[in-house]
Structure formats: C-alpha cells, structure tokens
Amino acid sequence: MSCEICENKFEKNLIYENDKIKICLALEPATSGHIQLFSQEHYPILEQVPLPLLSYISAAANKVSILLFEMLKVHGTNIIIQNGVPAGQNVPHFSIHIIPRRTDDGLKLDWDLKQAAPDALESIQRIITEGMNTLEQNQQVPTPQLTTETAEVPAPAEEETTEDKEEEKEPDHHKKQKKRNYYLESLERIP
Amino acid sequence: MPEEIDTSNMSAEEIAELQKQNCIFCKIAEKQIPAKIIHEDSDIICVLDINPASEGHILVYPKKHYMILPHIPDDVLGKLFKGVQLMSNTLLKTVQCKGTTVFIANGAAAGQRAPHVLIHVFPRREGDGLVELPKYEMNEEQMLKLRASLKPYLAQVFGAPKKTNEKVAEFHDVKEEKQGIHVTPDIAPEEEAEEKEEEPEQEETLESAEEPAPQEVKKKTARKKTAESPSQKTILKEEPRRPAQQVNLDDIGKLFGA
Numbered sequence: 519m520s521c522e523i524c525e526n527k528f529e530k531n532l533i534y535e536n537d538k539i540k541i542c543l544a545l546e547p548a549t550s551g552h553i554q555l556f557s558q559e560h561y562p563i564l565e566q567v568p569l570p571l572l573s574y575i576s577a578a579a580n581k582v583s584i585l586l587f588e589m590l591k592v593h594g595t596n597i598i599i600q601n602g603v604p605a606g607q608n609v610p611h612f613s614i615h616i617i618p619r620r621t622d623d624g625l626k627l628d629w630d631l632k633q634a635a636p637d638a639l640e641s642i643q644r645i646i647t648e649g650m651n652t653l654e655q656n657q658q659v660p661t662p663q664l665t666t667e668t669a670e671v672p673a674p675a676e677e678e679t680t681e682d683k684e685e686e687k688e689p690d691h692h693k694k695q696k697k698r699n700y701y702l703e704s705l706e707r708i709p
Numbered sequence: 710m711p712e713e714i715d716t717s718n719m720s721a722e723e724i725a726e727l728q729k730q731n732c733i734f735c736k737i738a739e740k741q742i743p744a745k746i747i748h749e750d751s752d753i754i755c756v757l758d759i760n761p762a763s764e765g766h767i768l769v770y771p772k773k774h775y776m777i778l779p780h781i782p783d784d785v786l787g788k789l790f791k792g793v794q795l796m797s798n799t800l801l802k803t804v805q806c807k808g809t810t811v812f813i814a815n816g817a818a819a820g821q822r823a824p825h826v827l828i829h830v831f832p833r834r835e836g837d838g839l840v841e842l843p844k845y846e847m848n849e850e851q852m853l854k855l856r857a858s859l860k861p862y863l864a865q866v867f868g869a870p871k872k873t874n875e876k877v878a879e880f881h882d883v884k885e886e887k888q889g890i891h892v893t894p895d896i897a898p899e900e901e902a903e904e905k906e907e908e909p910e911q912e913e914t915l916e917s918a919e920e921p922a923p924q925e926v927k928k929k930t931a932r933k934k935t936a937e938s939p940s941q942k943t944i945l946k947e948e949p950r951r952p953a954q955q956v957n958l959d960d961i962g963k964l965f966g967a
Contacts, residue, residue: 533856534863535871541863543852548842551855564811565798572794573787580786581866583815584779589858594816597778598840601797602808605833606842615842619819627840628812628820629762639757642765642804643745646757649803650748 523611524560538574541582544615546608549625551590551618553582561612564601579614592618596627729774734825738772747799752785753792758829762839765804766831767796775826778815789828796830806832810840 522528523540531542537558544552555578561567567575583595596617600606607613619625716724729735736742738754745757747767758766769792775781781789797809812829814820833839864870 530852533860534867536867536869537871539867541867543847543855546842547845547847549845550847550851552845553859564794564809565801567794569787569791569794572790573783576786576790577783578867580778580781580783582863585859585862585866587779589862592818594814594819594821596819597811597813597815598842599793599811600808600840601810602801602833604806604835604837605808605810606840607808617819617842619816621818623818625843627842628814629839631760633759634761634764638764639745639759639761643747643757646747646765646767646799646803650799653799653802 521560521609521611523556523609523613538571539578541578544617548615548617548627549619549623551586551592553586553616555579555582555614555616557612562610563607564599564612567612575614579616582616586616586618590618593621594619598627725776728776728824732774732823732825734768734770734823734827735772735774738770748792748795750788750792752788755792755796758831762829762831763806763834763837764832765800765806766829767800769793769796769828769830770826776824777821778813778826781826793828793830800830800832804832806834808833812840 526532528542528545531545531554532540533543533553534541535558539558540556542554542556544554555575557567557571557575559571564572579597583597586592586595596615596619598615598617599613600608600615617627716727719727733742737744737756738749744759746754747757748755749772752772753769754772755767755769758768760766769789771781771785771789773785775785793811797811800806800809810829810831810833812831813827814822814829831839
C-alpha cells in the first residue's frame with residue numbers, strides 16, 4: 519500500500535516529527551498557519567488509531583494549538599478531524615487539522631444553528647443507543663471498512679426507522695443567539 | 710438562560726464560579742437539565758446536540774467545567790478522544806453516513822459559543838456542504854517563515870525530533886539559505902518573522918507570561934537547531950521538555966476576547 523504521508527512525499531511541509539507524530543504545514547491550508555498533525559504509523563481513519571496513541575495525539579494537538587496562540591497571535595483555533603472522504607479527508611492517513619482563526623478572517627467553518635424537533639432527537643437517540651448495545655454484544659464486528667479511496671461503509675444498521683430516512687436536518691439556530699456573548703465578555707475581564 | 714447579572718464589580722474567580730453555576734452543559738452532566746444522553750462515564754458525557762449540524766450530531770464533553778481547551782489536562786483530553794472515537798465508530802455503524810467530522814471550536818473567533826469545552830462529532834454525507842475548508846494560497850516565503858517560527862518551539866514541546874529527520878532539516882536549511890534568509894546569524898529567520906508578525910503591545914503580553922522571555926528561548930533553540938554537529942545534538946536531546954503548564958493560560962484567555 520502506498521501512502522504519500524508514510525513515504526514523506528510532503529517533505530517541504532514537514533516541520534517536526536518524532537516516533538509518534540508528524541507535524542506538517544497543511545497540505546491544503548485553509549488559513550495562514552494551518553497545521554496538520556499525522557500519526558507516524560499508518561492508520562487510514564480515526565477508528566483504527568489505538569487509544570494510547572490517540573490520547574498522545576489529542577494532547578499534541580492541544581499543545582500545537584496553544585503554540586499557535588502564542589506564536590502567531592491568533593484569536594482562536596479550530597481542531598478538526600475529517601474522517602472519511604465525504605467529510606473532506608484529503609489523504610488516506612489519519613490526521614488532525616489545527617486551523618488558526620482570527621476574528622476578521624471571514625471564514626465560516628461552523629454550521630447555522632437550527633433546533634431539532636424533540637421527537638427526531640428521541641428517535642435518533644434510540645437508534646444510536648440500540649446500535650451501541652448491539653455492537654457491545656458482538657464485539658467481533660469489524661471496524662468499518664472506510665477506506666479513504668472508496669469511502670465505502672458496510673451496510674448501515676438494519677433498523678432504519680422512518681425517522682432515519684427523513685431528509686437531513688438543516689443546521690439550526692441556537693436559541694441563545696444573543697449578541698451579548700457571556701463567554702467573550704467575561705474573558706475580556708480576566709486580568 | 711441566565712438572567713442579566715451585573716459582572717462589573719466581580720473578580721475573575723467570581724465570574725468563573727458564576728459561569729459554572731449557569732453552565733447549561735454542567736447542568737446536563739448533573740442531570741438537572743434533561744438531555745438525550747448517548748454514553749457517559751465518570752469523566753465524560755456524550756449527548757445529542759439539540760442544534761444538530763446533521764442528524765446524529767453528538768457533543769462529547771468533560772463533566773468538569775473547563776472553559777477553554779488549553780485548560781484541559783492531557784489525561785482528560787485522552788478520555789475525551791476515547792469517547793470521540795467510540796462515538797464516531799458508533800455513528801458510522803448505526804446512522805446512515807459515510808464519514809464523520811470531529812470539530813472543536815477553540816475561542817470565540819473560531820466559533821465557540823458556550824463557556825464549556827465541547828467536542829462535536831457528527832455524521833457526514835456526500836455533498837452535505839458542512840465544514841468546507843477554504844483554500845488559502847501560501848507562497849514559499851510564507852511557508853519558510855512559518856516553519857522557522859514554529860520549528861524550535863515544537864522541538865521544545867515534544868522533545869528532540871526523530872533522528873531520521875536530520876536529512877529533512879538539512880534540506881530545509883539549504884533551502885532557507887537559497888531564499889536569501891541567512892541562517893548563519895542563527896536567530897535571523899525567527900526575528901525577521903517576529904518583527905513582521907507581532908505588534909509591540911502583544912509582545913508585552915508574552916513577556917509577562919511566566920516563562921523565559923521568548924527572544925532568549927529562540928536564540929538558544931535556534932542555535933541548537935541549525936547546528937548539526939554531533940556534540941550539539943546531544944545537548945538538544947537533554948533539553949527538558951517544556952511542560953504545557955508553563956503556558957500562561959490567562960494570556961491565552963485574553964487572546965480569546967481580543
């Protein structure tokens with residue numbers, strides 16, 4: 519299997535690597551300073567990354583994010599994992615994006631807020647929790663064959679209720695879309 | 710929704726306490742507010758987002774109140790991502806989707822809306838138009854500058870780079886020289902980058918942090934990084950890692966509001 523990350527095809531983007539991770543300037547940057555953090559070992563998707571390594575990677579992502587705050591004087595960061603081709607994964611190798619954000623950068627990475635109907639939530643909760651219980655009972659169920667080339671996922675759960683087929687919920691509206699941002703305001707006051 | 714409270718005469722601690730008391734996500738974790746809970750353990754909780762980006766949108770968050778991501782200790786972060794992995798796996802198998810996105814908005818500028826760290830995990834379908842990363846054109850020079858300013862710090866935070874990286878390092882250094890940014894006065898690339906990127910008052914914030922003045926650190930590490938002689942390599946290895954705690958969180962907090 520050939521993987522451009524494992525073969526170091528992006529040498530000129532590479533900033534740092536140790537035995538666990540590679541830290542690169544993003545292959546397709548979204549903003550200036552966009553960092554992509556790869557596992558040294560080859561894992562195509564999030565589900566395959568062993569837990570100790572995932573724990574290390576998440577801590578590393580947080581540290582890189584802190585570094586960006588300090589070094590580039592950015593105002594925020596988005597930490598994003600695109601898991602699978604439909605999610606926008608661009609290389610068949612697990613990675614975390616750390617995207618520096620500035621208040622005036624004009625990017626819109628999040629979604630519009632729109633409240634979901636309570637019964638829709640209830641049905642999806644039922645589907646997920648029942649599915650989880652089944653999964654726990656047969657642990658031998660293989661991890662989804664979500665290769666990044668084909669993005670083929672094994673048949674979805676049997677119990678697709680009508681709600682599940684319902685057309686996708688539009689992103690929705692936060693009930694407290696008040697201009698007065700509690701978080702922001704109080705943060706500003708921290709000496 | 711907390712009622713309007715005059716916070717003008719309160720200390721930072723009082724405000725933090727008040728936020729905690731009014732935090733809807735803490736109340737959900739304490740079961741004071743009903744929510745669709747998918748999974749929980751002693752440290753983390755996974756609930757359905759009532760404002761989903763797509764059907765099956767789950768929030769994974771620590772039960773303890775952490776306002777911003779840098780406040781979260783590494784072990785809790787590990788537990789959170791364990792939960793994230795479980796949720797992503799579950800979504801792939803139970804909900805009709807062909808991928809998932811894990812999304813953290815860290816700071817108001819990044820779209821953080823609640824004073825409690827939340828990790829979003831939501832199903833993705835072909836052409837759903839969510840979280841589309843724009844393309845930003847970067848030229849060679851910008852990339853070199855960025856790399857020069859981040860490289861020494863990364864080595865500090867994560868320890869000495871892998872040995873096989875030396876070839877890569879050489880490659881970079883040669884390139885840097887070609888670009889006309891001289892490596893010989895060791896600190897030149899960083900300083901140049903700094904002068905252009907930072908404003909004077911922001912530098913003050915950094916200096917007030919409880920860590921060695923950045924300039925000094927840079928000089929040290931830059932010298933060690935650029936030199937490739939074996940004796941200096943060993944010094945680099947012995948250099949203690951900079952613990953994450955040294956980062957002054959208040960300063961970072963300030964940046965959020967900026």
